[in-house]
Amino acid sequence: MTKTFPVFLCVAGAMFATLLMLVAGVNYHYDPANLFGDRTYEAGIARLLSEGKNVANITDYDERLLQKFFVERLKNRRDVLVLGSSRSMNLGPDLFPGMTFYNASVSGASLEDDYAILQLYREHNLLPRLVVLGVDPWVFNRNSEQTRWKSLEQEYRRSMYGNVLGTASSELTGDQRLSKLQQLVSFDYFRAALQAAHRADRDYYATNATELDVNIRLADGTITYNREHAHRSPEKVAEVAHQQAARIPIYSLGQFRELDAEYIKLLEAFIEHLCAEGIEVVLFLPPYHPDMYAAITHAGSPYRLVKDAEDYLRRFAGQQNLQVWGSFDPNITSCGRDDFYDEMHPRSTCVTKIFAGFSSPRAERKPITGSYLNDHGND
Amino acid sequence: MLFNSHGFIFLFLPVVVATFFVIGRRSQSLAAAWLAAASLFFYAYWSPKYVALLLASIIFNFVLAGSISRSPVTLGWYRRRWLLTLAIATDLVLLAYFKYANFFLDNFGGLTGMPHGLVEVILPLGISFFTFTQIAFLVDAYQGKSSEPSFTHYCLFVTYFPHLIAGPVLHHKEMMPQFRHAATYLPSARNFSIGLTIFAIGLFKKVGIADSIAPYANAVFAASAGGHAPTFFEAWSGALAYTLQLYFDFSGYSDMAIGLSRLFNVVLPLNFHSPYKATNIIEFWRCWHMTLSRFLRDYLYIPLGGNRYGHMRRYQNLMITMLLGGLWHGAGWTFVVWGGLHGVYLVVNHAWRGLRARLGQNIAQSTFLGGFAGRTLTFTAVVAAWVVFRAENIDVAISVLRGMAGLNGVVLNGVWQAKLGVLGDLLGTAGVVFGDLVVLESVRALRWLLPLVIACWVLPNTQEIMANFRPALDFHADEPLSRIAWRPSLAWGIGVGTLAALSVLLITGKSEFLYFQF
Numbered sequence: 056m057t058k059t060f061p062v063f064l065c066v067a068g069a070m071f072a073t074l075l076m077l078v079a080g081v082n083y084h085y086d087p088a089n090l091f092g093d094r095t096y097e098a099g100i101a102r103l104l105s106e107g108k109n110v111a112n113i114t115d116y117d118e119r120l121l122q123k124f125f126v127e128r129l130k131n132r133r134d135v136l137v138l139g140s141s142r143s144m145n146l147g148p149d150l151f152p153g154m155t156f157y158n159a160s161v162s163g164a165s166l167e168d169d170y171a172i173l174q175l176y177r178e179h180n181l182l183p184r185l186v187v188l189g190v191d192p193w194v195f196n197r198n199s200e201q202t203r204w205k206s207l208e209q210e211y212r213r214s215m216y217g218n219v220l221g222t223a224s225s226e227l228t229g230d231q232r233l234s235k236l237q238q239l240v241s242f243d244y245f246r247a248a249l250q251a252a253h254r255a256d257r258d259y260y261a262t263n264a265t266e267l268d269v270n271i272r273l274a275d276g277t278i279t280y281n282r283e284h285a286h287r288s289p290e291k292v293a294e295v296a297h298q299q300a301a302r303i304p305i306y307s308l309g310q311f312r313e314l315d316a317e318y319i320k321l322l323e324a325f326i327e328h329l330c331a332e333g334i335e336v337v338l339f340l341p342p343y344h345p346d347m348y349a350a351i352t353h354a355g356s357p358y359r360l361v362k363d364a365e366d367y368l369r370r371f372a373g374q375q376n377l378q379v380w381g382s383f384d385p386n387i388t389s390c391g392r393d394d395f396y397d398e399m400h401p402r403s404t405c406v407t408k409i410f411a412g413f414s415s416p417r418a419e420r421k422p423i424t425g426s427y428l429n430d431h432g433n434d
Numbered sequence: 435m436l437f438n439s440h441g442f443i444f445l446f447l448p449v450v451v452a453t454f455f456v457i458g459r460r461s462q463s464l465a466a467a468w469l470a471a472a473s474l475f476f477y478a479y480w481s482p483k484y485v486a487l488l489l490a491s492i493i494f495n496f497v498l499a500g501s502i503s504r505s506p507v508t509l510g511w512y513r514r515r516w517l518l519t520l521a522i523a524t525d526l527v528l529l530a531y532f533k534y535a536n537f538f539l540d541n542f543g544g545l546t547g548m549p550h551g552l553v554e555v556i557l558p559l560g561i562s563f564f565t566f567t568q569i570a571f572l573v574d575a576y577q578g579k580s581s582e583p584s585f586t587h588y589c590l591f592v593t594y595f596p597h598l599i600a601g602p603v604l605h606h607k608e609m610m611p612q613f614r615h616a617a618t619y620l621p622s623a624r625n626f627s628i629g630l631t632i633f634a635i636g637l638f639k640k641v642g643i644a645d646s647i648a649p650y651a652n653a654v655f656a657a658s659a660g661g662h663a664p665t666f667f668e669a670w671s672g673a674l675a676y677t678l679q680l681y682f683d684f685s686g687y688s689d690m691a692i693g694l695s696r697l698f699n700v701v702l703p704l705n706f707h708s709p710y711k712a713t714n715i716i717e718f719w720r721c722w723h724m725t726l727s728r729f730l731r732d733y734l735y736i737p738l739g740g741n742r743y744g745h746m747r748r749y750q751n752l753m754i755t756m757l758l759g760g761l762w763h764g765a766g767w768t769f770v771v772w773g774g775l776h777g778v779y780l781v782v783n784h785a786w787r788g789l790r791a792r793l794g795q796n797i798a799q800s801t802f803l804g805g806f807a808g809r810t811l812t813f814t815a816v817v818a819a820w821v822v823f824r825a826e827n828i829d830v831a832i833s834v835l836r837g838m839a840g841l842n843g844v845v846l847n848g849v850w851q852a853k854l855g856v857l858g859d860l861l862g863t864a865g866v867v868f869g870d871l872v873v874l875e876s877v878r879a880l881r882w883l884l885p886l887v888i889a890c891w892v893l894p895n896t897q898e899i900m901a902n903f904r905p906a907l908d909f910h911a912d913e914p915l916s917r918i919a920w921r922p923s924l925a926w927g928i929g930v931g932t933l934a935a936l937s938v939l940l941i942t943g944k945s946e947f948l949y950f951q952f
Contacts, residue, residue, distance in 0.1 A: 064623055064626055074936075242940050357661050
């Protein structure tokens, strides 16, 4: 028995090390989030987009990484940059005639995404002249469960350190370095790596078609939905809206108990820094489908803070002389039931109604001195 | 720092273990000091500012325990008793301030209607555990059962990192003799093998099982807190998910603690022994968080009088012990109610036993069917109590319990109506609704949860698997499990290496143990 235990330890240790090295090897080789190289799925799409091509049939990809690789290949600054969620993805260049344009919206965007994506442009010296900031109510919800921004966590932190906190530091922290190494021995990353391995034959392709049975990502960052999605009847859309309204929680609005003070500060600081950098800012509040909005805001709804979020945004914009386009309330925007793809994504017809008469803001803006939190307390 | 983190497994642990044995070859006291320092670093990694609090508590208790235990003759009974009272009161005041200040302020304000503020305080990690550990030491010192002249050893006893944050709650007399053995300071392949195996099992319980089923529980309780009345299957999914999450989380942590300690040649006491196999609630409490139960029995229930003054006094003592045990878990009425529920369960169980004894029945024996019924009833009662324990408030608990009772309706996925055919029609007429499950996409959760419940009922636990190698103090296997008992064989080496690798791969982000909040 005296030699049995050392042998056991050697066998167990060898098995442990072999399995971890095997996984680390696969993770490093396929590297789905481009942590250790630049060979990913998203990098290939970004290359096509940066060449001005529309790309169809993009499946299961990280939209944040796509933004990153796109900016890395971008040669000229754009006059207009749209930031926001998928609800802002249908803001197209036709709304801003005579201006170069890119829509950098990402699904489920939170304020961290806005910080991180703008930081990409800042670091490449490509800051736009005008930012259209699509704001969704869940950006104030601490429990929104939006964590996708973490794909650009380093950019977000650099933005915070370098701008908001005023302590420039683009170095990776110890935790960030460790986090990168941790992905080598992560089962989730392993699964993603295996999926990436299966996608060796790139399924996306450049296209000139205006509509297909699959989604098309346009070179200007907007999206054209697949035929089935794009041509849903108003009745079908209403049915979808009702189904989604019955779900608990409603998308990203679960446990929305207060407008989170930290996120309010984050938004105000973001806009303050944009202004300080000489960038014009307008706010865009994408409307919900009328039936969805009714479900969100009825008297007994736990999501009524959506109204408070809009009230706050309008008050803040008023104080800072910012233009606000749109409203979470579709009735205010004149968008009807046939102006939506589903419960919360407005069609371009709706967006066009909202931005009718838009012109780039030229008005003198007051410097940001007050804050919603100063005026309304911090708790 | 978490046991289930890469930094701990690949950096902290190897460095601490290796250095401990290198120093141990030259000086045992230096090695003990190293382990104490490493344990303080382990604690400081979470919050450096509370290290001062921990150290102050250790110094205070060490000095007073020294005074109490060193002078049984010179001080006299009255002064020693006074010192003991002072020390325990100070410990409890500290605990009360950090853990219960806002609870008392809130309830006092609510009762009197007086305006009140709240104290801005963060609960120091592990304060409930290191306070109880030290109170036990003070009482043992007063009773002449323990004494510790070395501050380093006392500091190590309290801060020893495998148990510091969430137990097991240790007795000085079962720990410190082990640190006085010269063999403790020499690396042992035998103990490494046993320790790493137990640690790997515990890690898998945490990251492979507890963390995987947590979303089911979270979804149901969060939706209930948001006003949704969970239907039958939703409520049972949430309640069972939490029941299993808590067990695998905490018993996984305890396994990890026992395994880690074994690397240092120190055997810790048992903390879990298949509690869900219990056929009555008395047995459940002998198998769940055993070191806390032991503490409450020795330092609360027995001093209150235990069972020495008749049935009614015994029931009263049980209720007091369980109510305070509930409050120990957290500053909230849900914890008090949870403790009260278990108090009632215990009273009923003792009364039932008394009745059976008076009827001349042998309470130690039961039929297979009786055992099964007892286990099912006990498990159901425990699950119902966990609902109260987990819920944000009493209203949420009632809502989930109503759902479990079917009072919020029974909903099955619409696709089942066609699949079940005639039975589906019958269920429909019986009131079952076929439609959308609001919180869970389907009752698929139950496909995972029910096998896990059965596994808890029939599979051997960690120490039964390790039965041939004394996995924990006071553990005596009824009979060695010859077929599946662990042995240092090639097959087990491959199995443990694979389990450890899989567990490390499953570590995702920061997932604290549930008992850290207590």
